[in-house]
Amino acid sequence: MPVDISADFLELSAARLRSAYRDLWVLPVAADFTGPFGLPAEVAGMPKVGFFPGSTIGNFEPDEARAFLRHAATILGDGAVMIVGVDRIKDPGVLHAAYNDALGVTARFNLNLLRRINRELGGSFDLRSFAHYAFYNCREDRIEMHLVSRMGQRVTVGGETVAFRPGESIHTECSYKYSPQSFASLARSAGWELSATWSDEAELFSVHALRLT
Numbered sequence: 513m514p515v516d517i518s519a520d521f522l523e524l525s526a527a528r529l530r531s532a533y534r535d536l537w538v539l540p541v542a543a544d545f546t547g548p549f550g551l552p553a554e555v556a557g558m559p560k561v562g563f564f565p566g567s568t569i570g571n572f573e574p575d576e577a578r579a580f581l582r583h584a585a586t587i588l589g590d591g592a593v594m595i596v597g598v599d600r601i602k603d604p605g606v607l608h609a610a611y612n613d614a615l616g617v618t619a620r621f622n623l624n625l626l627r628r629i630n631r632e633l634g635g636s637f638d639l640r641s642f643a644h645y646a647f648y649n650c651r652e653d654r655i656e657m658h659l660v661s662r663m664g665q666r667v668t669v670g671g672e673t674v675a676f677r678p679g680e681s682i683h684t685e686c687s688y689k690y691s692p693q694s695f696a697s698l699a700r701s702a703g704w705e706l707s708a709t710w711s712d713e714a715e716l717f718s719v720h721a722l723r724l725t
């Protein structure tokens with residue numbers, strides 16, 4: 513049961529999976545996973561495993577991550593297991609290099625937000641006048657991504673005018689990092705007990721199995 517807010521893309525992926533794995537039962541659910549949602553009636557009463565492996569959990573604020581895990585507990589029900597991938601707290605130099613990659617992929621990803629605002633919300637951002645800026649905030653255990661205005665400028669979005677001072681930034685994304693201990697404590701506060709942890713040798717990334725307490 514793949515869950516995604518992007519319904520067209522989800523249907524396309526589900527169709528591909530069905531044709532690649534003929535015996536697999538694929539029941540896509542187009543939903544916003546930040547809130548509670550229902551599962552298809554076909555699986556009522558079956559034991560369930562939630563699978564959220566790609567570290568998207570780190571893009572939530574800790575309170576939102578807790579709410580997400582609480583909703584998951586309600587949706588999956590008694591006896592559920594949840595498998596979650598979490599990017600670990602590590603040398604800030606490694607994180608810095610990843611979020612400021614030499615090919616500029618992350619910078620393009622970040623600036624793409626302005627392109628989409630221009631296209632979808634009638635914005636007037638000049639992408640050349642904003643700079644990608646990412647750094648590790650070790651007090652909050654998170655990478656912060658910003659777009660910094662290279663100059664004083666005015667931009668219109670949806671008929672509103674926004675003024676930027678030179679160096680003023682738009683905070684576009686956070687990516688929280690967790691130790692196994694800090695993630696276990698977050699999970700516990702949402703009703704889940706850590707039952708297993710797998711990690712790579714360099715301890716850069718972990719996958720945790722959680723059980724409902």
Ligand SMILES: C[S@@+](CC[C@H](N)C(=O)[O-])C[C@H]1O[C@@H](n2cnc3c(N)ncnc32)[C@H](O)[C@@H]1O
Nearest residue numbers: 515516517518543544545546564565566567568
């Ligand atoms: C970075 S990708 C997923 C990465 C990886 N598959 C993972 O497990 O973390 C983010 C995906 O989440 C979907 N998504 C983002 N926000 C969502 C939301 N609020 N509800 C449901 N799906 C969402 C996007 O459409 C996209 O397909």
